[in-house]
Amino acid sequence: MPVAGTPSPSAKPAGKHGKPGAPLRGPLLAAAVTAFIVFASSLVAAWIVRDHLLHVAxxxxxxxxxxxxxxxxxxxxxxxxxxxxxxxxxxxxxxxxxxxxxxxxxxxxxxxxxxxxxxxxxxxxxxxxxxxxxxxxxxxxxxxxxxxxxxxxxxxxxxxxxxxxxxxxxxxxxxxxxxxxxxxxxxxxxxxxxxxxxxxxxxxxxxxxxxxxxxxxxxxxxxxxxxxxxxxxxxxxxxxxxxxxxxxxxxxxxxxxxxxxxxxxxxxxxxxxxxxxxxxxxxxxxxxxxxxxxxxxxxxxxxxxxxxxALVASAEFSGSAIAAAGFGAALAAGAAVFVFVRKRGMTLAEAGMARSRASQDEARLMAIIRSSGEAIVTTDEQQRIVMFNPAAEQVFRCSAMEAIGAPIDRFIPERFREAHRKYVERFGETGVTERRMGRQQPVLVGLRADGEEFPIEASIAQIHDAQGKLYTVMLRDVTERMRAEDALKASRQELRALSANLQSVREDEKTRIARELHDDLGQQLTALKMDLSAVEQSLGEMPSAPPPVLAQLHGMRRLIDSTVGSVRRIAADLRPVMLDDLGLMPAIDWLLTDFTTRYGIEIERRVEPGGVQFSRNGATTVFRIIQEALTNVARHAEATQVRITLVVEDDHCVVSVADNGRGASGAVRNERPGDKSFGLLGIRERVHILGGSVSIDTAVKKGFTLKVRIPLAAIQQEEALP
Missing domain, CATH: 3.30.450.350 (CHASE domain)
Structure with a gap:
């Protein structure tokens, strides 16, 4: 006689001698339908992508x-x-x-x-x-x-x-x-x-x-x-x-x-x-x-x-790749549905095995915590340490045996202990599961067992168990990273200083070359033109002067006029003489007039400096910002109208250059799409040196607006330009 609660020897497991394969029929059918739908969708997507790429080709x-x-x-x-x-x-x-x-x-x-x-x-x-x-x-x-x-x-x-x-x-x-x-x-x-x-x-x-x-x-x-x-x-x-x-x-x-x-x-x-x-x-x-x-x-x-x-390689590859990925996704989806449907019929014995596996998973989780590279410290409601993993032992230079049972204040500098205690209490009252610590200050300070303070980053989480609340802090030592960031900041400051010096040297060199072209070469060409005119006049008074020679001399005089114009244009592009001789406003007027003449783009201007006297460096910076912005408009904007604004607002000089061109998409970039120059990057560096800011407002087919704010104190000096 079988013992109560034990299966009879004649009892057979369900499905063994019943209808063969009956328990698997439903899951297999659901898995097949799901796999077919996913694969069919991937084929449609592959065809659409391939057709689009062929149109691009x-x-x-x-x-x-x-x-x-x-x-x-x-x-x-x-x-x-x-x-x-x-x-x-x-x-x-x-x-x-x-x-x-x-x-x-x-x-x-x-x-x-x-x-x-x-x-x-x-x-x-x-x-x-x-x-x-x-x-x-x-x-x-x-x-x-x-x-x-x-x-x-x-x-x-x-x-x-x-x-x-x-x-x-x-x-x-x-x-x-x-x-x-x-x-x-x-x-x-x-x-x-x-x-x-x-x-x-x-x-x-x-x-x-x-x-x-x-x-x-x-x-x-x-x-x-x-x-x-x-x-x-x-x-x-x-x-x-x-x-x-x-x-x-x-x-x-x-x-x-x-x-x-x-x-x-x-x-x-x-x-x-x-x-x-x-x-x-x-x-x-x-x-x-x-x-x-x-x-x-x-x-x-x-x-x-x-x-x-090469034209169709991407289309063929993308279509095949999407189809292959769809096939794999179909298999994975079918397998997932099969497992899900099978689990719905799981017996109580299988549920017990699942709880056993959950215990094994918990043991694995504890092993992962112990092997984690981040320091993990868990405290109870009285903020006494109940868990201290090996990484925490290395960070705080204290063994887990010494740390467990001790208050967490042992590893916090004394000046921060009261604030930390109140922070944990408020966090427990919020009911939030997890939060990053130190929102007001990105880097916190920890205390090693030997008394050494060091920077840390930490996050805190809370859970409830039968004994009450537990707070778990995960932290890492960022000493080396802070040193690297400090070194990087110092290097960045040195590079900005070098950039400022290079900008100054470049402007001085442009000024020198422009002066030499305008004064030396321009004067020599003018003298040559005068001598040629005298020769032409003398030959014209001679009855026997051959007409072809006179025509050739006339052509040489026109060539000299053209050369003089080219020299003046090159000198003005390097640095307009009027920027040093007449000041910023006449130089801007010349720049805008020359831009309209060259490119046929209409400019609406509002230049109201409000009596501000610009220093030499400030005038150069403002002039170069407007010049570089107009260059970007001519090269990339495909615009028909530009609006230039220079006004004084709240002790700042505000310069705005807006066009009605094609604009740009996505986040603000250093340059317009497709261009690899450093135009806007150069503007940012010039403005940063003077303590100003640069903002860009743009969208596709919505134009491009560059706005610069520079403190007046940085560009208005006692030795101002006239």
Missing amino acids: ESTFNARASHVDSDIRRELLLCTQLLRGASGFVVAQAQSSGDGAPSPDAWDRYVSRLDLDDAPPCVRSLGYAEATAIAPSPAAAASGALAHTTLMWPPRGDGLEGNDIGVSDETRAALIRAANSGQVAMSIRPLPHESTLETESTESQTRARVDLLLPVYRSAPPPALVAARRASLMGFTVARLDTEYLFASVAAHEPRMGLHVAGGEPSMLLYPPGIPVGAQYAGRPRFQRTDTLHFGGEALSVTFATSDP
Whole structure:
């Protein structure tokens, strides 16, 4: 007979011989549903993130393509400048010789001096063609055609059509377009001696020749009316472009991006030579874009394509990473739900085992407390020590046997004991579980067993048990940290002193250089201008004086005037002379006027110093603050209006610079987004030296406001500026 309270030998554990797996079916089903929901959510998130990053990659590709478009346009404009210089040479030769065109020898010498291999390298040859303004027949004149346009250099023509460059329909149309507009015209025509190239998609691409044509007129500037302009036409300067070199040099800036350029009517291949855009990749490019550039009356079709893995690597990695993380989260969530559901059916025996495990956890917790690196001291309601861990023994240099049972006052300096006792009593009355000690003073003072005082940081907690309240203090010795902070503060003060000295030295050096530029170099340039004017006047009175020499002297005088202006501008940027000679207010007026002239940004000013006489150092500081703030506006703000305020409030000089630009997001930064300079950091250092403060108010598309407050005592001295 079985003993009462013991299981019968025939009794079987539940679930052993019942329906197999019945106790696990519910938890497994709940875990599977949870895992599926979490994994499906992660897949959706991965797809959204991947799609967003692919859009970002496409935006990056478009930005890079736009930069290439700008580079192509810049290269073509450089070639245009070369044509304009050659046009000026032709006009000068015509006015000098009177026969209407330079000789082939003179043109040869001029082209040799240009060194076409370097300036710019995309121009293969440079020539000049004489032209008859209006065709001789009335029908041709009515249609706007030109008569023969004879290429007088190079002397053997271009090797294809002879010396008449207007033979082909494309070039003739470009000549008429240039003659009527007075601007550079582009001619794109096929090369008749080269076969077409077949692409992989069976599209034929014709190789082409590209010329730039610029009309040369007898009068400068050319007449406004088309008929008068055609009558004044002398000829055309002609530049043959090396399109392969031009586009290859631009494409080299984006080596991972394919470039395909075509132009003309019908479309002719300009770049790459014989390689269609589709042949640059084994498959379809990941990103592709076609732009149209208009130049010289022609439209260039520029196609960009890339399969650069760096553009999409982050999208692919992020999508895969989120999917993998979602899979792991699904497994973890499923496991958590399985455990939770299983625990709901836990038996009383399992609950007893849980209490046993709780006791083990408590033992582990005590072991952790004993091994903790922080000193832990527990007291009762009478503030007598009941626990003293090994870390506390090291900090206070006292064994736990000596400390336990002793009052906590033993480890507090006598002058702080009464305040500590009242603090613990008030803390016990609040019922707050945990609090950091010493809110009024971040560092407290402890007392070692040998009488040495040392700084500590501490927090206090309270719990209730069967014997009453227990207070636990966790503290750490911060002696070494305090020493390091003191050393850091001293080092920071030394660095600020060094910064102040460097600012002073820099201002003195700027002042010296500005004075030398303004007084020495400016006076020498003025004297040189006077001597040149005297020479020009003397030659002008001579009947035999050659006009080209007089024109060259006049040009030299204009160059000297420009140089004098540059010297004055550089000297003013270093340090305005009026800041030392006239004072701060005239210097600020000059700075604001110069800023508006340079950048076209409207400035609303309110400068009311209220009779304050600024010292030299104070005037320099205020001037540099406004100058640096305006520089930041010009570089980063994209603003159309700036408001400048300089007033006196409560014994402080307040300077405010506010714009209506794009502003900045997040916390206040040392500089606007994307900029790595030290502008605002320099302003903070200048203001800190004078005991002032700097505040910034900004938000995205809400503008940027810089406000500086400087005590008047720091910038208003007895030796004030006038």
